[in-house]
Amino acid sequence: xxxxxxxxxxxxxxxxxxxxxxxxxxxxxxxxxxxxxxxxxxxxxxxxxxxxxxxxxxxxxxxxxxxxxxxxxxxxxxxxxxxxxxxxxxxxxxxxxxxxxxxxxxxxxxxxxxxxxxxxxxxxxxxxxxxxxxxxxxxxxxxxxxxxxxxxxxxxxxxxxxxxxxxxxxxxxxxxxxxxxxxxxxxxxxxxxxxxxxxxxxxxxxxxxxxxxxxxxxxxxxxxxxxxxxxxxxxxxxxxxxxxxxxxxxxxxxxxxxxxxxxxxxxxxxxxxxxxxxxxxxxxxxxxxxxxxxxxxxxxxxxxxxxxxxxxxxxxxxxxxxxxxxxxxxx
Amino acid sequence: xxxxxxxxxxxxxxxxxxxxxxxxxxxxxxxxxxxxxxxxxxxxxxxxxxxxxxxxxxxxxxxxxxxxxxxxxxxxxxxxxxxxxxxxxxxxxxxxxxxxxxxxxxxxxxxxxxxxxxxxxxxxxxxxxxxxxxxxxxxxxxxxxxxxxxxxxxxxxxxxxxxxxxxxxxxxxxxxxxxxxxxxxxxxxxxxxxxxxxxxxxxxxxxxxxxxxxxxxxxxxxxxxxxxxxxxxxxxxxxxxxxxxxxxxxxxxxxxxxxxxxxxxxxxxxxxxxxxxxxxxxxxxxxxxxxxxx
Numbered sequence: 001x002x003x004x005x006x007x008x009x010x011x012x013x014x015x016x017x018x019x020x021x022x023x024x025x026x027x028x029x030x031x032x033x034x035x036x037x038x039x040x041x042x043x044x045x046x047x048x049x050x051x052x053x054x055x056x057x058x059x060x061x062x063x064x065x066x067x068x069x070x071x072x073x074x075x076x077x078x079x080x081x082x083x084x085x086x087x088x089x090x091x092x093x094x095x096x097x098x099x100x101x102x103x104x105x106x107x108x109x110x111x112x113x114x115x116x117x118x119x120x121x122x123x124x125x126x127x128x129x130x131x132x133x134x135x136x137x138x139x140x141x142x143x144x145x146x147x148x149x150x151x152x153x154x155x156x157x158x159x160x161x162x163x164x165x166x167x168x169x170x171x172x173x174x175x176x177x178x179x180x181x182x183x184x185x186x187x188x189x190x191x192x193x194x195x196x197x198x199x200x201x202x203x204x205x206x207x208x209x210x211x212x213x214x215x216x217x218x219x220x221x222x223x224x225x226x227x228x229x230x231x232x233x234x235x236x237x238x239x240x241x242x243x244x245x246x247x248x249x250x251x252x253x254x255x256x257x258x259x260x261x262x263x264x265x266x267x268x269x270x271x272x273x274x275x276x277x278x279x280x281x282x283x284x285x286x287x288x289x290x291x292x293x294x295x296x297x298x299x300x301x302x303x304x305x306x307x308x309x310x311x312x313x314x315x316x317x318x319x320x321x322x323x324x325x326x327x328x329x330x331x
Numbered sequence: 332x333x334x335x336x337x338x339x340x341x342x343x344x345x346x347x348x349x350x351x352x353x354x355x356x357x358x359x360x361x362x363x364x365x366x367x368x369x370x371x372x373x374x375x376x377x378x379x380x381x382x383x384x385x386x387x388x389x390x391x392x393x394x395x396x397x398x399x400x401x402x403x404x405x406x407x408x409x410x411x412x413x414x415x416x417x418x419x420x421x422x423x424x425x426x427x428x429x430x431x432x433x434x435x436x437x438x439x440x441x442x443x444x445x446x447x448x449x450x451x452x453x454x455x456x457x458x459x460x461x462x463x464x465x466x467x468x469x470x471x472x473x474x475x476x477x478x479x480x481x482x483x484x485x486x487x488x489x490x491x492x493x494x495x496x497x498x499x500x501x502x503x504x505x506x507x508x509x510x511x512x513x514x515x516x517x518x519x520x521x522x523x524x525x526x527x528x529x530x531x532x533x534x535x536x537x538x539x540x541x542x543x544x545x546x547x548x549x550x551x552x553x554x555x556x557x558x559x560x561x562x563x564x565x566x567x568x569x570x571x572x573x574x575x576x577x578x579x580x581x582x583x584x585x586x587x588x589x590x591x592x593x594x595x596x597x598x599x600x601x602x603x604x605x606x607x608x609x610x611x612x613x614x615x616x617x618x619x620x621x622x623x624x625x
Binding site for chain 1: 515516517519520521522523524525526527534535538539
């Protein structure tokens with residue numbers, strides 16, 4: 001992991017007035033290697049979308065602290081005028097709502113071509129050829145004939161394919177996908193996920209996939225970062241997360257995935273809900289919903305403990321039980 | 332999904348184009364056909380005034396003072412013996428020019444202000460919005476009289492007056508529409524793809540707020556014609572002896588019992604043309620926003 005494409009260090013995002021800020025994301029650190037696919041998982045309000053928007057600097061709030069380095073450059077130091085050159089070409093993004101993420105008044109072909117034009121494809125015929133190529137790659141049948149079609153003539157799955165074509169047209173090094181399949185039905189979901197894997201394989205880019213659905217993440221990603229209440233609580237490779245989760249929150253998430261073998265049982269749910277952003281000032285944000293909580297959890301926020309070569313989690317209790325050492329000393 | 336089976340997409344040909352919708356909306360309703368005919372006739376008459384008008388609109392004739400309609404003067408004559416029909420025909424040119432120039436200029440200025448205010452928000456929005464609120468607090472006619480009183484009459488002054496009077500309405504609509512469009516994910520997607528702000532506004536915001544602006548422009552044309560007539564009637568619009576429907580009525584009022592025909596003729600034309608533009612505006616609205624018609 002020496003070749004980090006993207007590295008977030010201690011990123012804190014605040015909203016609201018500077019005098020009484022609400023911290024939505026606090027001290028988030030993780031990295032994405034070249035060509036690696038990383039999943040960012042957590043329930044609604046855990047700060048995963050805010051984190052991804054902060055990387056693109058599309059955020060309404062402030063990044064109060066930390067560094068977001070892309071190929072060694074801190075994106076937070078760049079002037080606003082330098083951002084359009086990076087967006088789309090180095091880092092691209094696809095969004096949650098395929099139904100409304102395309103301009104209803106522009107043809108599909110023009111929208112894909114617009115992304116190309118912005119990043120150096122000035123020759124009209126070459127651009128057109130590339131547009132057809134991209135639409136073909138994402139599996140739009142009769143791509144050439146569809147160039148002049150408008151978004152309302154496409155179904156949700158088709159629109160998400162067009163979004164992906166737009167995003168990957170300039171072969172970005174990193175594709176951030178914010179819940180790309182949430183608004184789609186299950187069969188289309190599987191197709192879009194397969195498409196993302198295919199595009200990644202063919203274009204060799206890294207993917208940061210944001211989802212609340214561990215199944216989706218497990219399908220696409222090699223490594224997982226689990227977020228809760230604006231903090232990273234666990235990070236590990238996908239196999240380890242699924243077999244030996246160390247943070248009680250991750251365990252809860254895994255237990256609440258419906259399984260066919262447990263059909264008769266009532267589906268597990270983590271009691272309570274995510275605390276409102278900024279309400280946790282001290283201790284572990286998960287302690288009120290945690291089955292393992294001990295008094296120390298209310299007093300001190302646990303640091304990340306290293307549980308294995310590729311796994312770390314922020315929990316006092318499991319760290320003590322497993323004899324994990326505090327991470328961070330090495331980093 | 333193979334290329335041959337494509338159950339999700341309807342054939343492209345079955346999608347009605349905007350033009351088809353427009354044609355359907357216009358020709359499905361007799362009132363719209365009537366309005367369109369009046370508007371076309373109005374534009375033709377104004378454009379061809381020198382060819383159509385039977386007399387010089389300024390030529391006076393002592394012998395023909397205050398005549399009722401006759402074969403020689405189909406709408407009679409006024410107190411100076413001028414042919415009312417010719418004056419009405421030439422007067423339509425003023426109405427046409429004012430009717431189009433001011434709303435179009437106001438649409439351009441107002442949309443620019445509104446989009447800037449709506450897109451950037453913050454202090455820019457607050458300043459522009461307060462100025463708009465201030466201007467909107469005055470009725471258009473009052474505002475027009477106020478500005479005309481300061482600037483005086485004359486063609487460009489009246490155009491300026493009407494433009495200033497109409498701009499706030501466009502700015503308000505453009506701002507509200509921009510606020511709605513700005514929230515759309517495709518704007519965020521355009522930012523994420525690396526588009527710079529001016530291009531986002533031109534390519535993604537403006538086309539998506541065009542429909543209400545176009546409708547408003549059509550409706551304001553009727554108001555502009557009415558307001559130009561009002562200003563001319565009050566003596567601060569088109570100056571006599573140049574004919575305008577407003578000052579024809581003004582002249583006629585002093586001579587109401589001598590000859591009522593100038594007032595009747597100009598009044599009827601203003602009513603007819605304003606009505607026609609309003610009906611057309613409604614049709615355009617229905618064509619651009621099919622949900623509003625039901």
